[in-house]
Amino acid sequence: MTISWIQASILGIFASLSSMPGMAGSTIGNYTLGRPLVGGLVCGLVLGDLKTGIAAGVAMQLVYIALVTPGGTVSADLRAVSYIGIPLAMVAIHAQGLAATSGNAADLAKSMGTLVGTVGTVLFYGTATMNLVWQHIGWRAVEKGEFKKLYAVDWGYPWISHLFFSFIPTVLMTHFGSSAVHALRTALPMDGIPMKTLFTVGALLPCVGIAILLKQIVEGPIDFIPFFVGFTFAASLKLNLVSVTVISLIFAMIFYKLDMAISTNRQPILNGSNDTITDDEEEEDI
Amino acid sequence: MANIEKKTLSRKTLNKSFHHWFYGHLTVFSQEHMQTFGYLTSMLPIVEELYDNKEDQEKAMKTYTAFFNTEPQLGTVIVGITASLEEARASQGIDDGEVDDATINGLRAGLMGPIAGIGDSLVVGTLIPVILGIALGMSSGGSPLGAIFYIIVWNLLGYFGMRFAYFKGYELGDKAVGILIGAQGKAIRKAIATIGGMVVGGVAATWVTVKTSFKLTNGSGKSYLVLQNQLDSVYPGLLTALFIVLCWWLMAKKNISPIRVMLILVVVALVGVLVGFFNPGLTY
Numbered sequence A: 001m002t003i004s005w006i007q008a009s010i011l012g013i014f015a016s017l018s019s020m021p022g023m024a025g026s027t028i029g030n031y032t033l034g035r036p037l038v039g040g041l042v043c044g045l046v047l048g049d050l051k052t053g054i055a056a057g058v059a060m061q062l063v064y065i066a067l068v069t070p071g072g073t074v075s076a077d078l079r080a081v082s083y084i085g086i087p088l089a090m091v092a093i094h095a096q097g098l099a100a101t102s103g104n105a106a107d108l109a110k111s112m113g114t115l116v117g118t119v120g121t122v123l124f125y126g127t128a129t130m131n132l133v134w135q136h137i138g139w140r141a142v143e144k145g146e147f148k149k150l151y152a153v154d155w156g157y158p159w160i161s162h163l164f165f166s167f168i169p170t171v172l173m174t175h176f177g178s179s180a181v182h183a184l185r186t187a188l189p190m191d192g193i194p195m196k197t198l199f200t201v202g203a204l205l206p207c208v209g210i211a212i213l214l215k216q217i218v219e220g221p222i223d224f225i226p227f228f229v230g231f232t233f234a235a236s237l238k239l240n241l242v243s244v245t246v247i248s249l250i251f252a253m254i255f256y257k258l259d260m261a262i263s264t265n266r267q268p269i270l271n272g273s274n275d276t277i278t279d280d281e282e283e284e285d286i
Numbered sequence B: 001m002a003n004i005e006k007k008t009l010s011r012k013t014l015n016k017s018f019h020h021w022f023y024g025h026l027t028v029f030s031q032e033h034m035q036t037f038g039y040l041t042s043m044l045p046i047v048e049e050l051y052d053n054k055e056d057q058e059k060a061m062k063t064y065t066a067f068f069n070t071e072p073q074l075g076t077v078i079v080g081i082t083a084s085l086e087e088a089r090a091s092q093g094i095d096d097g098e099v100d101d102a103t104i105n106g107l108r109a110g111l112m113g114p115i116a117g118i119g120d121s122l123v124v125g126t127l128i129p130v131i132l133g134i135a136l137g138m139s140s141g142g143s144p145l146g147a148i149f150y151i152i153v154w155n156l157l158g159y160f161g162m163r164f165a166y167f168k169g170y171e172l173g174d175k176a177v178g179i180l181i182g183a184q185g186k187a188i189r190k191a192i193a194t195i196g197g198m199v200v201g202g203v204a205a206t207w208v209t210v211k212t213s214f215k216l217t218n219g220s221g222k223s224y225l226v227l228q229n230q231l232d233s234v235y236p237g238l239l240t241a242l243f244i245v246l247c248w249w250l251m252a253k254k255n256i257s258p259i260r261v262m263l264i265l266v267v268v269a270l271v272g273v274l275v276g277f278f279n280p281g282l283t284y
Helices: A005-018 A025-033 A036-047 A050-063 A078-096 A103-119 A121-144 A149-156 A158-187 A193-204 A206-217 A221-235 A241-285 B011-024 B036-050 B054-063 B072-092 B101-139 B145-172 B175-181 B183-207 B227-234 B238-253 B258-275
Strands: B215-217 B223-226
Touching (some): A005 A025, A005 A036, A025 A036, A025 B011, A025 B145, A036 A050, A036 A078, A050 A103, A050 A206, A050 B101, A078 A103, A103 A121, A103 A193, A121 A158, A121 B036, A149 A158, A149 B011, A193 A206, A206 B101, A206 B238, A206 B258, A221 A241, A221 B183, A241 B101, B011 B036, B011 B145, B036 B054, B054 B101, B072 B145, B072 B175, B101 B145, B101 B175, B145 B175, B175 B183, B223 B227, B238 B258
Antiparallel strands (some): B215 B223
């Protein structure tokens, strides 16, 4: 399997649309086209092997199912995962002769995707830094009161950042990377230490994604309880995610009512006791 | 002289403002001004409709040059609130009333943080993983059905959810602030964090598997201790849960960056493979 210039260019355009500050906006871009599952669909269609594309996308989506970017800190770049990692993983899966939906193919895809995704953070910082130039133009427009220029600053100029940090890297890496992947097979045997390690890392990395999310909601040991209740429902009772969500709603409702009851009751109780105290004093005065 | 006539934004302008935010809140992202320009383009149609003279327009737009960043889907509600505040400022005359620069920016700064907290755990932590989880199940055999399902469901929820947030914010105006960060807001956030925590636990148990291949064998080659089975008989998924807690501990308690944690996992994997704790069992 090889990737032609035309195929590589289509992937390049999708990379520009889908990155974290992407040109399709964050709902359609980052959160739709940027998801590896959707990337797998697109790459599968572009490269003409839907099944391998989806399978690689599913595998990589698991790693990044819970990727959050609090305050613009990025641990992986999804445009690189979805539009550089998935095509290269597809080539690698073909080169290694693995079945598209096998566990080994999935592990290979995961390792490949996370490697490219981690290196790809360079692209994220590159885009964000180049955008400073357009923002500078924007500030001068605001000073002069030429507000219409803001539209070009927000919707037009960033395409230039993406030409350099999304389009060109994607085209070059997918086109030439495929021959590198072919060489990989001979260089690294499957039962060697490097490949075993790479596969194991692929299985461990999803823990980081989950942990980043937990960091947002867990402050102390007690906050871990909902997490472990959900974990137990799925791991021991084999409930699926929708069922877990439905059960969680009843707990959410109880906590909400409880909190509201506490906050609305506290005031009257305090006032009430104050009243009785003042009443007593008044009585004594009399 | 102060202009006392009540000004009302047209539906068309509000729609325009919403769409500018929906599309452009992050397009010209930089580390210095994350969503500031998205906010400016979103307020421009509103300012242009409310103020006839250039001078007032410039004054109004200056307000929105302050730094802005939040969770953008739920953060739409803030844009809606400021649309309503700007309307109030225009009705009272830009220099003459109680709604001024400081009111609007104080409100924006005060809401940014709490909204980011709720938004990250509600949208990114719960909603997206749940839809993705369903979609992954549908696509696990290599079928495109799950991907198509995700595209449709998420975009419908995303678009109409954000639209609802914008117009609710506009309708409630500064009354929304009390709901969002008052006692009720705190209770809502706690409830959402509970849903988030449980769903994330479910996601982890369903989609993450850390397994050991460590076993002890007797002389005849029969294994008498398979560690993975022992661990699972204590608590199913124990090893996975331990690794997640370890990653959380490293990041939350030791302040190690996610990239460093990943590098630590590479080392753990290498050592694990060398001592025979991990073995993916691959062959050509």
